[in-house]
Amino acid sequence: MEYIALGTGMLVILAGLWAIMTRKNLIRIIIGFSLFDTGIHLVLVAISYVKGGTAPILDSTVCIQDAAQRIVDPVPQALVLTAIVIGLGVTALMLAFAMKMHKEKGTLDIRSFKDLKW
Amino acid sequence: MKNIFTLMILVAFGIMIYPLVNSFKGNDKLPELGNYYAQPENVTKVNSANLVTAVVVTYRGLDTLGEVSILFLTAAIIAFFLKKQTGKHEVRENSEIFTTAAKVLFPLMIILGVYIFMNGHLTPGGGFQGGAVIASAVILMLLAFPEVPVNQKLLSYMESISGIVFVGLAALGALIGFGYLDNAILPLGTFGKFLSAGAVPIIYSFVGLKVGAELSNILVEFKSVQSNE
Numbered sequence: 515m516e517y518i519a520l521g522t523g524m525l526v527i528l529a530g531l532w533a534i535m536t537r538k539n540l541i542r543i544i545i546g547f548s549l550f551d552t553g554i555h556l557v558l559v560a561i562s563y564v565k566g567g568t569a570p571i572l573d574s575t576v577c578i579q580d581a582a583q584r585i586v587d588p589v590p591q592a593l594v595l596t597a598i599v600i601g602l603g604v605t606a607l608m609l610a611f612a613m614k615m616h617k618e619k620g621t622l623d624i625r626s627f628k629d630l631k632w
Numbered sequence: 633m634k635n636i637f638t639l640m641i642l643v644a645f646g647i648m649i650y651p652l653v654n655s656f657k658g659n660d661k662l663p664e665l666g667n668y669y670a671q672p673e674n675v676t677k678v679n680s681a682n683l684v685t686a687v688v689v690t691y692r693g694l695d696t697l698g699e700v701s702i703l704f705l706t707a708a709i710i711a712f713f714l715k716k717q718t719g720k721h722e723v724r725e726n727s728e729i730f731t732t733a734a735k736v737l738f739p740l741m742i743i744l745g746v747y748i749f750m751n752g753h754l755t756p757g758g759g760f761q762g763g764a765v766i767a768s769a770v771i772l773m774l775l776a777f778p779e780v781p782v783n784q785k786l787l788s789y790m791e792s793i794s795g796i797v798f799v800g801l802a803a804l805g806a807l808i809g810f811g812y813l814d815n816a817i818l819p820l821g822t823f824g825k826f827l828s829a830g831a832v833p834i835i836y837s838f839v840g841l842k843v844g845a846e847l848s849n850i851l852v853e854f855k856s857v858q859s860n861e
Contacts, residue, residue, distance in 0.1 A: 516658050524649050531645060535638045562666075564659045570670070570683035571756065573824060578672045585683065587659070587666035592687040596699050599760050599843075603706035606850050610710045613857060 516563040523556030540612040540622045544605060551601040555594045562590035679820040680753040680829035688758065689832045693802065693813035699760075700795065700842060707791075707846045707853075714857045723778050734776035741769035749840030753829040759836040763843025770848040774855050782852045787845045794842035801835055 526549055533546025567586035568576060576584050612622065619626050662670060669675075669683060669691065680686040688696055749762025774782070805814030815835070821828035 517653075517656070520653055520656055524646075524653055527649070528642060528646055532638070532642055535641065536635075561656070562659075564662055569756070571754075572675065572681045572683065578675050578823070581672065581675060581683075582662060582667050582670040585662070585666075585670055587662055588669060588683040588687050589663075589666050589692075591684045592692055592695075595684070595688060595758075595760060596695055599699050600702055603702050606706055607709060609854070610713050613854070614713065 516560045516565075519556055519560035519563070523553045523560055526550075526553030526556060529553070538624050540615065540624060543624065544608045544612060547608065548601065548605055551597070551604075555597055555601075558590050558594050558597070562587040676820075676823065678815060678829060678832070679823050680815075680832050681824045682753055682755065682758075685753045685758055685832060685836065686829075689753075689835055690813055690815050693835075696839070697799070697802065697813075700798065700839060703843060703846050704791070704795065707850050710850055710853050714853050716856050726776055731776050734772050738769050738773055741772070742766060745769065745840070745844060749837055750833060751826070752836040752840075753832045754824065754826070759839030760843050762840040763845075763847060766840070766844030767847030767851060770844075771851050774851060778855070782848075784849060784852055787849045787852070791842050791845040791849065794838040794845065797838045798835060798842065801831055801838075805831070 530546045530548070530550030530553055533549060534543055537543050537546060564586045566584075568584055570585040570588040570591065572578055572581055572585075615627065616622055661667070669687060675683070675686075678686040678690050680689075745762045745765035747762075748757040748765055749759045752758030752762070770782075773780075801817070802813045804817050806812040809815075809817045813835075815830035815832050818830040818834070820830050826833075
């Protein structure tokens, strides 16, 4: 199971990188960044998986005494939670930039922004 | 030429990450840190049924504080960056079905968000998830009734007060507990019940309010810059 998640995560990272490098529309580039983000989250969660483990939430089925034997690692999951929120903030900022750039030139095509190109 | 270059970068990146996938063997038991957090004596010390919440709010609570400040920074930069548009924004009138459904769904979504962040220490969920649900309720209302003004002052007050309470509770842990963000400043309660885990549900509720207000504020900012010209 963890292999599928890990492989998919890596593929999603590559797809995001491809979108960032080849797409011309700013919105699509931002979607590429989001894909890259999501792939990294998938990889982190896949790496933290413990074989046969269950979610790190203790209730009647997973009692406190055998928690250490039956749950997956909670630390990377907490880190992914942090990463998701920061990814959201970065995406919101990029969208704000895209809006500003659209107001400047009236287009979202990346090829029309040549001011910083050498 | 440019396509070949792109392809080369992609292939190089793929070759770079391939050993990571190839050498991954999977874990048979918890790593040391996760094992420490899952020990019975450490679980009962925090008394939160959801161990991820225990890590996010108490053990790595400082990271959460940083995360909340990053969100605040994002909201502040967007508010500074996007100037309000004076021109009128003409929108097509929404259908009766949509506006009625939005009116029905709005309170239910708010209640769901509040439920998610108040039960963050028992079930999957927590402040950030609940806040996102609240913000999605707000965006539904923004889409359904675009001409109704939003009280942004109220949102920013809610956000600031929640942030101050979060930091205050964390500092209280340092003053009367064992350290910054210690959750044992309140009675720990019975494990698995709503009133458990000390200050965790309260901290997470304020995080949820803060995130919900902040995301709503960002959405309102995005909406307010739209105009026809």
